[in-house]
Amino acid sequence: MKNIEIEIKFMVLSSTSAEDIGRFLKENGYLFQSKETQDDVYYDVPNYSIVNLKRGLRLRDSAGKISFEYKSLFSNKFGKLVVEEVDLLDNGYLRLDRLKEILVKRHKLDLNIQADIVVKDSSIAEYLESLGLIRAIVLKKERTNYQDRDNLCTISLDYVVDAGVFIEVEVNNGDERLLDKITSLFLQMKGLVVKRTNDGYLNILRLSNSKLLSSAEFEKKFREKYDWNVMLGEMEIVRKLFE
Secondary structure (H helix, E strand, C coil), X not given: CEEEEXXXXXXXXXXXXXXXXXXXXXXXXXXXXXXXXXXXXXXECCCCHHHHCCEEEEEEEECCEEEEEEEXXXXXXXXXXXXXXXXXXXXXXXXXXXXXXXXXXXXXXXXXXXXXXXXXXXXXXXXXXXXXXXXXXXXXXXXXXXXXXXXXXXXXXXXECCCEEEEEEEECCCCHHHHHHHHHHHHCCCXXXXXXXXCCHHHHHHCCCCCCCCHHHHHHHHHHCCCCCCXXXXXXXXXXXXX
């Protein structure tokens, strides 16, 4: 299943904790929804080309609940972050047809994905590694979710290990005006200093990994050796990004 979300994300630059922001939200009428710990592993080919293109093949364990998704991030013409998510699980089993569509047909990776076998969610990591994929980035996150009383938006307060505190705002009906309203609300919180970012956590952490490239480094390497990136199906997209 494919899902498109519209959201904004803020990196907290001040010493304000997620708990402080949560209290502020409750004082302004937002309701506590849930709290969870998420352990994410992003898989990639050995040259890290999926991550370097700001895409992610994410295996998540949230209190024993397993999810596996392909994620792609881009900004729309209004500067809002748009997230494409493709669910690669169906009732606890890996959708090998969808995985093959993404990695073999879309990205032209030379992987032997056979759609006639059965892979349970508990065996996904072992299966991906048997294909030659590697654990590119491990991300640990504590997330607390709040909702407005009309159930129009969800605000997530995230503490990401090695990255800090972040605020994610996602509108449930696609109304971008609501995003601007919530942004104005955070400006009223005393002592809170935030920076807007269109990067996902994967891309925020990627620069701390010496095997990954900055955008400028990736562009330089890509231009020098056009076939360096093995994801041939992405060539037109990448070319447009670098124009």
